[in-house]
Structures are given as structure tokens and as C-alpha cells.
Amino acid sequence: MEGLASLTTIPNVSFQPVSSSTRRSKFLSRRLNLGPSMDSFLRNSITLASSSSSSSSPMSTPIRAQQIESETGSAAASPVTESEENALKVKEWEVGMFQDEVAASQGIRIRRRPPTGPPLHYVGPFQFRLQNEGNTPRNILEEIIWYKDKEVSQMKERRPLFALKKDLERAPPARDFLGALKAAYLRTNLPGLIAEVKKASPSRGVLREDFDPVEIAQAYEKGGAACLSVLTDEKFFQGSFENLEKIRNAGVKCPLLCKEFVVDAWQIYYARSKGADAILLIAAVLPDLDIKYMVKICKMVGLTPLVEVHDEKEMDRMLAIEGIELIGINNRNLETFEVDISNTKKLLEGERGQKIREKNVLIVGESGLFTPDDIAYVQEAGVKAVLVGESIVKQSDPTKGITGLFGKDISV
Numbered sequence: 001m002e003g004l005a006s007l008t009t010i011p012n013v014s015f016q017p018v019s020s021s022t023r024r025s026k027f028l029s030r031r032l033n034l035g036p037s038m039d040s041f042l043r044n045s046i047t048l049a050s051s052s053s054s055s056s057s058p059m060s061t062p063i064r065a066q067q068i069e070s071e072t073g074s075a076a077a078s079p080v081t082e083s084e085e086n087a088l089k090v091k092e093w094e095v096g097m098f099q100d101e102v103a104a105s106q107g108i109r110i111r112r113r114p115p116t117g118p119p120l121h122y123v124g125p126f127q128f129r130l131q132n133e134g135n136t137p138r139n140i141l142e143e144i145i146w147y148k149d150k151e152v153s154q155m156k157e158r159r160p161l162f163a164l165k166k167d168l169e170r171a172p173p174a175r176d177f178l179g180a181l182k183a184a185y186l187r188t189n190l191p192g193l194i195a196e197v198k199k200a201s202p203s204r205g206v207l208r209e210d211f212d213p214v215e216i217a218q219a220y221e222k223g224g225a226a227c228l229s230v231l232t233d234e235k236f237f238q239g240s241f242e243n244l245e246k247i248r249n250a251g252v253k254c255p256l257l258c259k260e261f262v263v264d265a266w267q268i269y270y271a272r273s274k275g276a277d278a279i280l281l282i283a284a285v286l287p288d289l290d291i292k293y294m295v296k297i298c299k300m301v302g303l304t305p306l307v308e309v310h311d312e313k314e315m316d317r318m319l320a321i322e323g324i325e326l327i328g329i330n331n332r333n334l335e336t337f338e339v340d341i342s343n344t345k346k347l348l349e350g351e352r353g354q355k356i357r358e359k360n361v362l363i364v365g366e367s368g369l370f371t372p373d374d375i376a377y378v379q380e381a382g383v384k385a386v387l388v389g390e391s392i393v394k395q396s397d398p399t400k401g402i403t404g405l406f407g408k409d410i411s412v
């Protein structure tokens with residue numbers, strides 16, 4: 001809330017919609033009496049930020065400044081005065097108004113935060129404000145995202161990026177998530193398994209009462225999982241970063257996917273600092289520029305991005321982005337919770353499937369897989385990996401759960 005508080009202290013600033021980044025930066029620069037270097041800095045930031053959702057959070061400045069610095073080698077690195085800092089906050093607030101427009105133009109229905117925006121003064125818990133008129137999320141994914149946006153800005157206040165970067169130096173080395181999936185496929189001739197450590201979900205409730213994340217992870221590894229997925233969202237999935245860290249520190253060798261709702265690049269650094277080897281990026285939430293930017297950051301810190309799509313439009317958007325090597329097709333619609341495994345097949349047919357093969361993208365079939373027939377069906381459709389939670393986490397012995405899922409022991 002610090003960002004919003006300082007925003008209200010700037011006199012004489014209005015937030016009018018303007019059409020181009022240049023006009024916007026000039027407008028801000030004039031209003032705030034900034035020099036030419038700040039003017040061009042703002043222009044750069046706005047151009048980058050206009051299509052980049054994480055930018056509208058008042059707390060995201062460090063990452064953006066760092067990105068600009070590395071891209072332009074410019075003034076971003078010089079010390080910023082208080083008024084320049086305020087200007088950046090104003091700028092970020094302003095570009096936030098355009099963020100949903102950019103997303104909508106790419107077919108993204110999820111709005112990053114409530115349309116009326118947060119009140120100028122912090123008046124109480126976020127949950128309470130969400131229930132105000134006009135601020136009701138349209139579906140569960142949107143509700144998760146609005147909550148996540150607030151959660152992340154609070155986490156960032158507690159652990160700013162510069163501090164997080166120090167943690168990265170101490171993090172255990174990243175392991176090859178994609179390589180582990182490919183090796184498993186070659187070894188078994190079956191899709192490599194990403195086994196999910198999942199306690200609960202909004203659609204299914206609690207899946208397992210006696211939930212010991214490390215025990216489950218070890219049982220999965222013993223059963224032949226190639227990689228593990230660890231849910232870190234606390235509010236909706238009863239997961240945690242503590243679980244991720246514990247599993248990593250227990251010596252589990254399978255590479256770990258941080259299963260999160262990423263809305264800000266800060267979360268990528270955070271996941272790596274906690275020992276993740278891969279991280280989920282959801283195309284239904286993130287506009288193209290965010291995906292491009294985040295894929296780059298993932299690679300920079302050594303994380304493998306798993307980009308998740310649910311429909312043809314999202315798949316086509318992701319196929320047009322360079323550098324994506326791993327795409328998950330979610331059979332569950334995160335807006336309605338409907339599960340249909342024929343979705344995987346649908347998205348891999350025809351020319352689209354051809355393009356995927358040409359680009360050598362490895363496809364993961366995600367959600368709703370329960371039987372050897374289900375596995376055979378998605379393998380036939382073209383997946384080389386599967387992401388499975390419910391059907392194996394519910395078994396009293398998850399090792400046996402894996403054998404049951406594949407119809408054979410895949411650990412040998």
C-alpha cells in the first residue's frame with residue numbers, strides 16, 4: 001500500500017486516458033517537471049509496460065528498471081530522486097488503465113484487478129473490498145488472480161527484488177526439467193510423468209487429509225515420476241512455498257515445478273530462490289509481452305517455463321512466441337472447472353499439430369487423467385508428458401497410484 005499512499009501525496013495530477021506512449025510520458029514529464037532523461041526513461045518504461053501487466057503494480061518498478069537498464073544501458077541505473085520515484089508510481093498507475101485493454105485485444109478475459117481499481121486509501125482487507133459492487137470477479141480464475149495480485153505486492157514489500165537476488169546465489173542449483181521429461185519418455189516409451197503434490201483445489205475440495213508433502217514427493221519419485229509439481233498457492237489450493245522448499249531440501253532428485261499463478265516477474269525470482277526448477281505461466285492470464293518477458297527471465301535465472309494453454313487461440317498465441325519449448329494443454333477450464341480430456345487431442349490436430357512438431361515443442365497433457373486408457377489417449381494425440389494430481393495423490397500409497405495410472409510399473 002506504500003505505493004498508493006505516496007501516490008496520493010502528489011499534487012495536481014489527473015489520470016486522463018491518452019493514446020500513445022510518447023504522449024503519456026510527455027504528459028507525465030510535464031506535470032511532474034522532469035528532465036529529458038526522465039522523459040525518455042518514462043517513454044521506454046511505458047512502451048514496455050503498456051502491454052506488460054506486471055508493470056501496473058506500484059511495486060514492480062525494480063524489475064522493470066532492471067530490464068530497461070539491461071536493454072538500453074541507460075539512466076535506469078542512476079540514483080532516482082523522490083519526485084522521479086513518484087513519477088514512476090504515477091506512470092505505473094496510469095498504464096494499469098490500459099493493461100486490460102491490451103489483454104482483451106489478445107482474447108484474454110481475465111482482468112488483472114477489480115475494474116474500479118483499489119481505493120485511494122487502504123480501508124480494510126482485500127477480501128472485503130472484493131465484495132463491493134462492481135468489484136466482483138467473473139469466475140474463479142479471476143478471483144484467484146485478483147487475490148494473487150495483492151498477495152504478491154505485499155510479499156514484494158517484505159522481500160524486495162534486490163534482496164531476493166542475494167537469495168538466488170544461495171539457492172540450490174536448477175535441474176533440467178525438460179531433459180528429465182525427455183529422458184523418461186525415451187526410457188519408458190510412455191509420457192514422462194509430472195506428479196503433482198496437491199492437497200486441495202477449489203473444484204475438488206480437500207483431496208487428502210493426511211497430507212505430508214515430503215512423504216508424497218518421495219513416494220512419487222519411487223513410483224517413477226520424472227518430475228514433480230508442487231502447488232504453492234495457499235489460499236485456494238492449500239499449498240505453500242514451504243512445501244516446495246522442504247521437498248527440495250529432503251533430497252528429492254526429480255526436478256520441481258512451482259505451480260503458481262504468476263502475475264509478476266518477482267514471483268519467478270522467488271520460486272528459484274526456494275529451489276524450483278520450473279515454473280508455470282498461464283496464457284489465459286498473461287498477455288504475449290508478459291509471456292515473452294517472463295520466459296526470458298526464467299531462462300536468465302535457470303528456470304524452465306511451462307506455458308499453459310486451454311484453447312486454440314491461446315495455443316496459437318504461444319506458438320508465435322520464440323523460445324517456448326514446453327507447453328501444457330490444460331483439460332480443465334480454469335474459469336468453469338469443466339474437465340474434458342479430448343481438449344488435448346483437439347489442440348494437437350491438423351496444421352496446429354504439424355507446427356508444434358516442426359517447432360519441436362514438448363506437449364504436456366494436464367488434468368483429468370485417471371486410467372491407463374486416458375494416458376494412451378493423450379499419448380496417441382501427441383503428448384510426451386502428463387501432469388497428474390488428483391488420481392495419484394488420493395491413493396493411500398501414491399507409488400502404487402502411479403502404477404495403477406499407467407497400468408504398469410514405470411519405475412524400472
Ligand SMILES: O=P(O)(O)OC[C@@H](O)[C@@H](O)c1c[nH]c2ccccc12
Pocket residue numbers: 196198259260308330366367368369387388389390391
Ligand atoms: O488433479 P488433476 O486433475 O490431475 O490436475 C493436475 C493439474 O493439471 C492441475 O492441478 C492444474 C493444471 N493447471 C493448473 C493451474 C493452476 C492450478 C492447478 C492446475
